[in-house]
Amino acid sequence: MPRRLPIYFDDHSEPLERRIAVGLHKLALAMKHQAWTKANDDGLSPTQGQVLATLAAEGELTGTELAERLGLTLPTTSDAVRVLVDKGALVKSPDPRHPRASLLGLTAHGRSLARKVSTWPDFLAAAVGELGDDERPAFLSGLVKMLRSLQTQGLIPTSRMCVTCRFFEPDVHDGPMPHHCAFVDAPMATGHLRLDCAEHDEADAARRDAVWRRFAPRA
Ligand code: SF4
Known part of the structure; x- marks a missing residue:
């Protein structure tokens, strides 16, 4: 007769949500440490690296737009921009949309630095590579849900x-690629979901809610 074992860990564990949050906190610390190390190697601060990466991904922006994208204050962003202009990595040009505003863009030196910055998260991609084929899409789907929740609460910049x-x-769609991107008119698997797409065009609030109600239970 099989021995009845006590359900020890049900009564002696932190809630799963809290243990996942602790794990994410440890990842965040590792990312912060790596960002400082890599930034130091490249003669930058982590914030300067974020500025370069954002302008490389999105093209020219005003200082205000840049601060919004980074989720930083305007003075903090302006400090990083001033240093990068002095280093010859950024250049200012008139903004045709607003006569008194300037657009910030990368110089050739800035683009070269931005390419180095784009390799900073590679250590994490290598760790994600340890996940199995089924685990990676599930992890991505979980990240999408968490990022959307933080975004909705205004705790992180819009992504x-x-x-x-x-x-x-x-x-x-039926089958392994249930979603669809109407921009390229192609089906998508959950593993194809993008977190920062250059072709993204924000849906209105009603559509965002309707899409989320369809997506969230099945993702
Ligand atoms: S974010 Fe990009 S890939 Fe995703 S649906 Fe929009 S256009 Fe398509």
Whole structure:
């Protein structure tokens, strides 16, 4: 007769949500440490690296737009911009949309630095590579849900994710690629979801909510 074992860990464990949050905190510390180390190697601060990476991904922006994208204050962003202009990595040009504003863009030196910055998260990609084929899409889906929640609460800057894009149609196909991107008119698997897409076009609030109600239970 099989021995009845006590359900020890049900009564002696922190809630799963809290243990996952602790794990994410440890990842955040590792990322912060790596960012400081890599930034130091490249003669930058982590904030300067973020500025270069954002302008490389999004093209020219005003200082205010840049601060919004980074989720930083305007003075903190302006400090990083001033140093990068002095280093010859950024150049200012008139903004045709607003006569008194300036656009910030990368110089050739800035683009070269931005390419180095783009390799800073590689240590994490290598760790994610340890996940199995089934685990990676599930992890991505979980990240999308967490990022959307933090975004909705105003705790992180808006990210150009599929789930907030007017071109995203969730759960409209049978089979392994249930979603659809109307921008390129192609089906998508959960593992294809983008977190920062250059073609993203923000859906209105009603559509974002409707899309989320269809996507969230099945992702
Ligand atoms: S345009 Fe980009 S963000 Fe929008 S649904 Fe297509 S892949 Fe996703």
